[in-house]
Amino acid sequence: MKRLALVCLILFVGSGVLWAAGTKKKKPLPYQYGSVTINNFSQQSGMPPVVFDHWLHRKNYTCRVCHVDIGFGMTANSTKMRAADNMKGYFCGTCHNGSTTLGKNRIFASCATSYSRDDYKRCVRCHAIEKDPAREEAFHDFLERMPRETLGNGIDWEKAELGGLIKPQDTVEGVSLKKAGMKVQPDFALKAKMEGMPDIIFSHSKHTVWNGCELCHPDIFVGIKRGTTKYSMIELFDGKYCGVCHDKVAFPQSDCKRCHAKPV
Amino acid sequence: MNGARMAIRWCVPWLVVLLLASGVGAMDRDELAKVLKAMPPNGPFWKYGNVRMPFRSKQAGMDPVIFPHWNHRARYTCRVCHLDLGFSMRQGDSGITRGQNVAGKFCGACHDGGIAFSVQDDASCDRCHLKDTTALEARFAEFSESLPMASFGNGIDWAAAIRKGLITPANTLRGTAPAIQFPDKLKKPLKLGTASLRSDVTFSHQDHFAELDCSSCHPDLFKIKQKATADFTMDSNIYGNFCGACHMLVAFPMNDCKRCHTLMANH
Amino acid sequence: MTGKKKVLAVVAAVLLVLSQGGALAAEPSWRTSFEETCARSNEAMTLSVGELTALLERCVTLEKAIQQEEESVRKVYLKRLQLCRNLYAYVLDYKKNSESAK
Numbered sequence: 001m002k003r004l005a006l007v008c009l010i011l012f013v014g015s016g017v018l019w020a021a022g023t024k025k026k027k028p029l030p031y032q033y034g035s036v037t038i039n040n041f042s043q044q045s046g047m048p049p050v051v052f053d054h055w056l057h058r059k060n061y062t063c064r065v066c067h068v069d070i071g072f073g074m075t076a077n078s079t080k081m082r083a084a085d086n087m088k089g090y091f092c093g094t095c096h097n098g099s100t101t102l103g104k105n106r107i108f109a110s111c112a113t114s115y116s117r118d119d120y121k122r123c124v125r126c127h128a129i130e131k132d133p134a135r136e137e138a139f140h141d142f143l144e145r146m147p148r149e150t151l152g153n154g155i156d157w158e159k160a161e162l163g164g165l166i167k168p169q170d171t172v173e174g175v176s177l178k179k180a181g182m183k184v185q186p187d188f189a190l191k192a193k194m195e196g197m198p199d200i201i202f203s204h205s206k207h208t209v210w211n212g213c214e215l216c217h218p219d220i221f222v223g224i225k226r227g228t229t230k231y232s233m234i235e236l237f238d239g240k241y242c243g244v245c246h247d248k249v250a251f252p253q254s255d256c257k258r259c260h261a262k263p264v
Numbered sequence: 265m266n267g268a269r270m271a272i273r274w275c276v277p278w279l280v281v282l283l284l285a286s287g288v289g290a291m292d293r294d295e296l297a298k299v300l301k302a303m304p305p306n307g308p309f310w311k312y313g314n315v316r317m318p319f320r321s322k323q324a325g326m327d328p329v330i331f332p333h334w335n336h337r338a339r340y341t342c343r344v345c346h347l348d349l350g351f352s353m354r355q356g357d358s359g360i361t362r363g364q365n366v367a368g369k370f371c372g373a374c375h376d377g378g379i380a381f382s383v384q385d386d387a388s389c390d391r392c393h394l395k396d397t398t399a400l401e402a403r404f405a406e407f408s409e410s411l412p413m414a415s416f417g418n419g420i421d422w423a424a425a426i427r428k429g430l431i432t433p434a435n436t437l438r439g440t441a442p443a444i445q446f447p448d449k450l451k452k453p454l455k456l457g458t459a460s461l462r463s464d465v466t467f468s469h470q471d472h473f474a475e476l477d478c479s480s481c482h483p484d485l486f487k488i489k490q491k492a493t494a495d496f497t498m499d500s501n502i503y504g505n506f507c508g509a510c511h512m513l514v515a516f517p518m519n520d521c522k523r524c525h526t527l528m529a530n531h
Numbered sequence: 532m533t534g535k536k537k538v539l540a541v542v543a544a545v546l547l548v549l550s551q552g553g554a555l556a557a558e559p560s561w562r563t564s565f566e567e568t569c570a571r572s573n574e575a576m577t578l579s580v581g582e583l584t585a586l587l588e589r590c591v592t593l594e595k596a597i598q599q600e601e602e603s604v605r606k607v608y609l610k611r612l613q614l615c616r617n618l619y620a621y622v623l624d625y626k627k628n629s630e631s632a633k
Contacts, residue, residue, distance in 0.1 A: 022496065022505035024353050025484045071610040085603045150348055151479065177566050182573040196447030214572050214614040218621035224628050237483040254479030257444040 030154035031139035034249040047127045062168045062210040083111035199262035309419035310404035313514040327393040342475040416520040561596035569615035575622045583623040590616040
């Protein structure tokens with residue numbers, strides 16, 4: 001009898017949890033996809049949080065420039081950078097120093113301890129929680145020239161690079177190490193769990209072009225022997241493994257056919 | 265004897281709590297009546313799924329746009345507009361403007377004078393910015409005549425219409441890639457248990473895949489892990505969660521009980 | 532007068548030495564070692580067990596050196612070191628594992 005009461009109680013409590021499940025989340029608009037809000041120290045020092053656009057940066061630089069050479073973490077707010085770091089030429093300040101150039105343009109400097117009214121305009125280029133129509137328009141101008149994709153940014157980044165539409169820079173002078181060329185590990189197929197679902201083709205070459213080795217191994221993929229770690233879509237959707245990048249910046253995991261690509 | 269009576273006395277209040285709390289399946293009459301009352305009435309067939317968009321139209325001094333889902337879904341599957349063209353599933357989220365339509369986005373993707381009448385054609389304004397809906401009603405009557413009947417929603421059994429080939433909605437627009445191959449395993453109807461056998465649900469992945477992509481429902485509406493949908497109740501569905509995201513607004517409404525609870529009768 | 536000049540000369544010399552010392556501090560000795568050590572991450576899979584072990588030992592020394600630096604440098608370079616060190620350890624594990632499998 002007591003057991004029945006207990007079961008009832010557990011069910012009663014359990015039914016209250018997870019109320020938010022089952023609703024359609026608002027899909028980020030193409031220009032918002034990959035946007036990261038960074039707010040470790042901004043608000044406590046009286047500035048709005050930083051809104052960082054991945055699309056704007058990844059069209060010019062590979063992932064590894066920032067996430068390996070400059071040392072940015074892989075989750076929002078994990079880097080704990082301060083204005084002082086940027087001003088000394090680290091993190092954002094590696095390029096955003098007022099002297100580094102990209103093509104013909106000088107990259108504006110990040111952060112300052114004191115600023116004039118004019119300088120403040122520079123602050124809010126990153127410390128901007130409000131929607132900026134100019135940013136949005138810049139995205140749409142860029143999007144027009146890119147190969148299209150349904151989900152994510154609406155841009156097929158991989159095709160864009162293959163077609164030479166973007167040429168992301170892989171090194172930053174004085175920061176990146178001079179490395180030998182890479183011997184790319186072979187591509188491989190992973191068996192899909194569900195019968196009839198096309199198998200997954202994982203391409204090392206496609207991933208190492210932008211990431212190098214140390215970005216994924218061993219932090220994200222720790223398995224040494226192929227086939228020993230079982231990946232499930234449940235974990236992936238929870239942001240593990242592939243989900244560290246895909247769903248956040250790289251194309252979303254709901255774009256099934258991009259990975260489940262092996263003809264059956 | 266006495267012991268058994270004690271046991272029943274003990275059980276009943278707990279069972280009531282359990283039923284109220286979980287909401288799954290065997291509801292008593294009062295509960296069921298409450299749920300049914302929460303459902304919008306079964307309106308005129310031609311009106312079901314029509315979306316009225318008054319906000320920007322009003323600002324521009326135009327009559328509101330009345331968008332009929334029924335005459336679009338006869339030609340295109342849900343995924344064409346809600347995935348490829350980026351129409352949100354929630355009213356007001358897409359932020360459609362005339363400028364975007366003229367630039368070939370949203371409605372303008374087809375309403376360009378090629379596939380359908382142009383958004384820039386001055387003579388066509390009142391085809392969407394509707395003051396008078398009698399013509400639309402008449403067109404619906406003509407359109408629905410030859411299609412299989414359903415008792416609720418549009419009064420049309422859309423899934424049967426597709427299966428019988430009476431309508432053949434296109435699944436892509438120009439240049440968009442075809443969807444992923446549909447795994448055989450998912451072709452079998454999914455049996456979902458409820459508290460009583462009589463109310464068990466039969467779900468067809470295939471009927472849904474004919475209109476949608478995996479990403480339309482997974483993982484937002486339904487996590488693929490079955491236990492993750494613990495609060496999957498009739499109530500939460502009616503208020504727009506889970507199936508209710510579509511099956512109260514455009515796809516057949518949930519008063520049509522037996523479409524999912526195959527062994528139940530409609531009330 | 533000459534006494535004053537002498538003093539000035541000494542001060543100048545001291546300043547010169549100090550400023551050069553400052554320049555040396557801007558390019559600390561561990562930087563070269565760090566660059567050499569972590570530059571091999573692309574070839575990690577082609578390195579031998581011996582080479583990897585040696586690289587990992589250098590990483591340990593490097594970590595101690597970087598720990599002495601100021602906060603910003605520590606934040607950046609410990610993270611960078613961690614990435615390449617973990618990779619070497621990972622590849623070393625892989626190599627040992629496949630050797631023992633043989």
